[in-house]
Amino acid sequence: MADNSFLKSIIIILLISVSASLYAETAEDIIKIMDEKQTFETLESTGSIISRDRFGTKQSDFTSISRGKSEFLIEFTSLEERGQKILRTPDELYLFYPDSEEIIRLQGAALRQSMLGSDISYEDMTEGTDTLSRYDVKLNGDEDVEGAGCYVIEMTAKKKNVPYPRQVVWVDKNIYIPRKTDYYSRSGKLLKTMELKDYKKDGEKIILTSMIISDKLKKNSTTELNISSYRINPPVHPATFTLEELTW
Amino acid sequence: MKLSKIALRNINRNKRRSLLSGSAIAVAAASIIFLFALLDGMETDLADNIQTFYTGTIRIIHSDFEKNKKINPMHLTVKDPDKIIEITKRINPDIQVSERISFPARIYIGSRYFNAMGMGVRFPDEIGFQKIEDVIVEGRFPETGREVLLGARLADKMGVKTGDKITALSATAGRGSNAMTFTVTGLAVFPLLEFTNSVFMIPLETGQDFLKMKTDVKELLLKYKASSDQDAAALIDRLRNETEKNGIKNIDISYWKDINDTYSMIAMAEKMYMIMAFFFLLLGCSVIINTTMMVIYERTKEIGMMKALGMKNSDVVKLFFLESFYIGIAASAAGVIFGVIISQILHHTGINFQNMMEDMDFEMSTVLYPVVTLTSVVTIFLYSVIIASISTFIPTLRATGINTVDALKHN
Amino acid sequence: MIFLIKLSLKNLARYRKRTAITSLSIAVGLAFYIFLDSMIIGSVYDSEKNLFMYETGHGVIQTEEYWKEKDLLPLEYSIKNSSEITAILDKLGVPYAERTNFSADMIVYKDPYPEDGNLPVKVTAIDYKNDSNVFGIGETLEKGRFPQNEEEGIVIGAWLAEDIGADIGYPVTLVTRTKSGYYQVIDLEITGIINTTNPVVNREALLIPRGIAEIYLEMEGSITDINLKFNGSRNNSKIISLLRKELSGTGCSFHTWQEMVPDFVIASEGDMKGSGVMLIIIFIIVAVGISNTMLMAIFERVHEIGMMRALGMKDLSVKWLFRIEAAGIGLLGSSAGVLLGVFINIPLIIYGIDYSKMMREGNYGYRMIGIMRGMWHAEAFITAFFAGILLSFLVSFIPTRRALKKDIPSCIRD
DSSP: OHHHHHHHHHHHHHHHHHHHHHTSOOHHHHHHHHHHHHOOSEEEEEEEEEEEETTEEEEEEEEEEEETTTEEEEEEOSGGGTTOEEEEOSSOEEEEOTTOSSOEEEOGGGGGSBSTTSSOBHHHHTTTTOHHHHEEEEEEEEEEETTEEEEEEEEEESSSSSSOSEEEEEEETTTOOEEEEEEEOTTSOEEEEEEEEEEEEETTEEEEEEEEEEESSSTTOEEEEEEEEEEESOOOOGGGGSHHHHTO | OOHHHHHHHHHHHTHHHHHHHHHHHHHHHHHHHHHHHHHHHHHHHHHHHIIIIIIOSEEEEETTHHHHGGGOOTTOOBOOHHHHHHHHHHHOTTOEEEEEEEEEEEEEETTEEEEEEEEEEOHHHHHHHHOHHHHEEEEOOOOSSSEEEEEHHHHHHHTOOTTOEEEEEEEOTTSSEEEEEEEEEEEEOOSSHHHHHHEEEEEHHHHHHHTTOTTOBSEEEEEOOOSSHHHHHHHHHHHHHHHHHTTOOSEEEEEGGGSHHHHHHHHHHHHHHHHHHHHHHHHHHHHHHHHHHHHHHHTHHHHHHHHHTTOOHHHHHHHHHHHHHHHHHHHHHHHHHHHHHHHHHHHHHOEEOHHHHSSSOOSSOSEEOOOOOHHHHHHHHHHHHHHHHHTTHHHHHHHHTOOHHHHHHTO | OHHHHHHHHHHHHHTHHHHHHHHHHHHHHHHHHHHHHHHHHHHHHHHHHHHIIIIITTEEEEEHHHHHTGGGOOGGGOBSOHHHHHHHHHHHTOOEEEEEEEEEEEEEOBTTBSSOEEEEEEEEEEOTTTHHHHOOGGGOEEEEOOOOTTSSEEEEEHHHHHHHTOOTTOEEEEEEEOTTSOEEEEEEEEEEEEOOSOHHHHHHOEEEEHHHHHHHTTOTTOBSEEEEOOSSOTTOHHHHHHHHHHHTTTTEEEEEHHHHOHHHHHHHHHHHHHHHHHHHHHHHHHHHHHHHHHHHHHHTTHHHHHHHHHTTOOHHHHHHHHHHHHHHHHHHHHHHHHHHHHHHHHHHHHTOEEOTTTTSSOOOSOOOOSEEOOOOOHHHHHHHHHHHHHHHHHHTHHHHHHHHHSOHHHHHHO
């Protein structure tokens, strides 16, 4: 029987450690899982950005290819901006316009401009999915968001080179996706809110397919981001994320 | 013998004296005419530049544009300009129309960038509207496609020559951004320094393409000779009615004088010119008075003689007044005519300040065209005759040793 | 020669009325010239003063990186070693003001404002300790007060207030970035409204205390601009070159006010030249007026010329007699003209010509509102003085030569 009790205890220890990895987590773990679920070796997607404000509604369609945490290439397909591309390399953000022979490198204050009149700035796009390198995170209890149980995680900027010094993210306890994110200014005022409207599961990975970002300071100003189709780990030519390729 | 006859004979007898006294009046009248023409020319020029480059005589823009102009609302465009033009031409076929898209842009040349003001225009139409062929100092104006005409100073600042390429980035009507590369086909020196400094012009269709405006434009400028402000107001009313009837919405039609920024500029210039005109009149006055007084002082002995021969004081005063009056009429007429002729000649040829200016740093047009108005002709003629005649009183009254009251009594 | 001078003086005294009238005509012309020059110089000076007093000072020190991108108001390139720079300025005895300019999105809401709105603005943080060393903002309050150094208050330009429908006590929200790039929202209350003589300031000014910028923008003691004022000359080249030498190696550089506002410099240069053309034309008219009177004075004396020649005076002597006389009249006229100019200039400088409300809208580079004033401009007085003398002197050449061409009897007969 001694053998049996030994086996039992091993099973119990194993069970405890497994459950620990699954349930009783630290904020870091939660964010790490959340980031991992949204990080792909490569990802191809098509979708649209719909912005609404006092002047009306505007829709821009795009296709995008991303690799890892900090490289992506977006190409717009809707009539207004057909052929325009945004390239993010680990260090820079470039704009390519089909009618222009110059590639425009955005830097400094120019990164803060709004992209296509939306509530998203170019800088917001450079956020990527490497949250922990930029933010200290803290678990602040749990709360339901539209019926889904969520961890409330407070994120505080580690370095000063990020636009939002503080964010609060509600991470779904079951599937580790951000149900809602609040973005605060340095003085603690709520600037923007992101609400998740839809997502798609694909194996271990999750793709956020619909979200709404609203500007809390300007009235009636929202931006909707929708992904209509995607492909995980498509083959990507190694030169895709280079300037030379951009002009093609 | 009648006094008027004596006066005429006196004028005839001493021709040189009459001529000198008259020439002073004539020169004064002619110069004032010319200077007034110059001032009027400057004012016309300013009004003309504002209408040509900024507002037209009548400006049509999107009705919400003005309210939002601080946030550069590129999407607030004028839709269906062709229909508006058609309506305009139906009302009055002589109205010149300029379709324009003006937009703030940033020009990139390698890693450097410059802020500039872009303008999409129909170059063939601008030949009539702003005499665009006159402003080109090098090269030619863009025809179609991605060609650009650069303000000469802007080109200089950027170190760009004809044949070089520039890339402009701007917000679009689609509320996105776009960049386009253009080839410089020519350099321009506009009558407005601000334009020479910061404007680049591209063909309208290219601009519509660049800024995703489809067939829209940002503004329609109508230019025509309004006979009066009421006349313009009537035309604007008709335009408003007709466009509304044709279902054109969201447009604002304004008379250039009602567009705040511009009118205050004219008002300021007007006040400035009035002050200058006033002083020109004073200056002319002093020249005429001096000459007339001088002539009479030279003749003090003659006055004594006349009195000794039994001529009444009042008659002496009248005689000199009449002499001066006749000379005044003849000289003023000659002066005014001379002034008008000179001004008219220069009105056609223009006075080119360019050579005087050395470089092109000049706020107003480098070529100035004096403008003679009927009001100034009549005013100046009467003014010089009156000044010349009245100025005889001072010396003659003193020379005859009586005061004004007595002179009037004796009348 | 002495004899000629004496004789011509005697002549001037003898024909007192003629002398008086001719010199009066010169005087009026010159006074007119002085008047116009005074107005032109005065208005340029005034708008320059408005620029110095409220916008630029006589120049600015910024970091080299900041200057290159100054259109974007990049806080990240602010001056971190400002105490090092101010120590240099203290050593050179140059008064300075420390300011920080930053861009923001200003948001206002319906009630109390007439409607919701947001517009891009430039905000200036001023340091109460030294702002008045260079700028005159302190005396321009129309309403309310300046906030305390760390009070969340904002002072705005009168025209801007009118445009957006703002008043004292209204809230203003500024969305901006801290120096390092964090989003920042600053809620402020309007505590004061300023009305300056500078239209650009009235239309755009948004002033907050440096303490608020320090806290909210996390400036860590840095500032973007150090504005300077030079004692005496506004372009004090000696101090500037000294300053430039001292600044080398600090990462900061000095830029003159002309470099800061090129639009203004171009506008006033153009205007000066335009006015120059006007002055030339006026001068021509004045010259015609003067020469006419002079001609008359000399033609009237053909008889006298004949007499003098008959009495054996040499032609050259006659010529010089008249020239000296003309110069004498010129001297009298010029003196009177300069005096008259002074006389006209006094009310022009004290009261000026009222322009008010005309500069309310629009921006044409000129920084001037309300009253257009004249100015003392020694150059114009000197030019007028000598031009008057020279002009009448030269004018006398023509008629004397003509009178001398005639034979003596016909001269006397005349």
